[in-house]
Amino acid sequence: MNTILHKANTRGDANHGWLHSKHTFSFANYHNPERMNFGVLRVLNDDTVSENRGFGTHPHRDMEIISIPLEGDLKHEDNMGNKTIIKSGDIQVMSAGTGVMHSEYNNNPDKLVKFLQIWVIPNKQNVEPRYDQITLDTADRKNKLQQVLSPNADDAGVWIHQNTWFTMTNLDAGKEVKYELNDSKYNGVYAFILKGDVTINGQALNERDGFGIWDVETLDIKADSGTEILLMEVPVKE
Template sequence: METKTRTTVLHKAETRGKANHGWLNSHHTFSFANYYNPDRMNFGVLRVLNDDVVAAGRGFGTHPHNNMEIISIPLEGDLEHKDSMGTSAVIKQGDIQVMSAGTGILHSEYNANQDKEVKFLQIWVVPNKEGVEPRYDQISLNLGDRKNKLQQILSPNSEDEGVWIHQNAWFNMTFLEAGKSLNYQLKDAENNGVYAFVINGELTLNGQKLSKRDGFGLWDLEELEITADSDTELLLMEVPMNIA
């Protein structure tokens, strides 16, 4: 009798880890800081997916990282970044920030506004090479280019669309209007899976109904079929399933 291997994992929004520090309200899709769940350590090389809300004028003081690819995606407000390479920058919705921590880096992140919260996704990807020279980059994208189509925001290639990281990964975002559909073809179906994170709205992905802040991972497939059940904002992260 053939045994069917599970090839999906569903993380409903309400099952995520939570941390409310007053100035920071964070939801953790995967184990992070004081939230530990042995069944929620990672999705392939996708190690951290934090949904952060930072109070006006507050933020993360200077702290270290190494050998991790760190991506920040602002959803609302302005996030100020400073690091030990001398970088000082502010990112907002439509911007994508990447930091290759490599041999080691110190940085801080603060809400640049004194009158409103900043909301952003903090994502960590395990790199395919360690000990690289630390690197910072950010880009501004046209939000209109993701209306009813996928906009690539990250890849392994510095010459490709979006930012690049030291990993065989591709990220895409879309604003999909209710009733609209699109497909996503995996770049490396043999080795990669896709983790979908619904930022807003409701959709159906390969038959699975998903709502705001739900996460859904799929592997051993070549294509995703996505239909918006309401106006939807979606992040797709194609990543290797095996950590080298």
């Protein structure tokens, strides 16, 4: 078993006034050569956007981009013709492929938007750009595991061009679940603690901590308080 621990207070901190972003991995003006990625997990940004503000139209290519709103409503528009609102309980994915242009704005005049922006390096280059968005039943993660993303279009959740699975869970204090890796030979799991306190394979973790683990087949997860967790299983070996 190999692990890496990223405590919440060690993340990059970028405060632009209208945007306050915490960077788990190197991004924009935050550069740490020891925090470039976890396997193909390249970006994990914990963003807070002010009322009626947001990201103007900008390009991406050859990246799988996942947005998970935590609070408030985020307005999305892109050059594929999509004009949508994503909110807590939704998950959005874009395969940037040969190139997309999009914008994201806080759609609320009176409250902040908080969301995770996640980038995964794809296993295919120059694919046709694609957009998807679904609303999840959060009751399906109460004291159990809910798959929200996979490599397979027919599976639960959204899908991306990579051998990657995302799973979410909300656990009451004292509850335990076991996560079995889909591909333990090549993959590891990066756990991001959204709320509360938890112990994973003996490692105590707190809110907004990140914990990477590989060369294991299972994760033993025990909630030390009411907790919400995002598990990102991604390739870490070729």
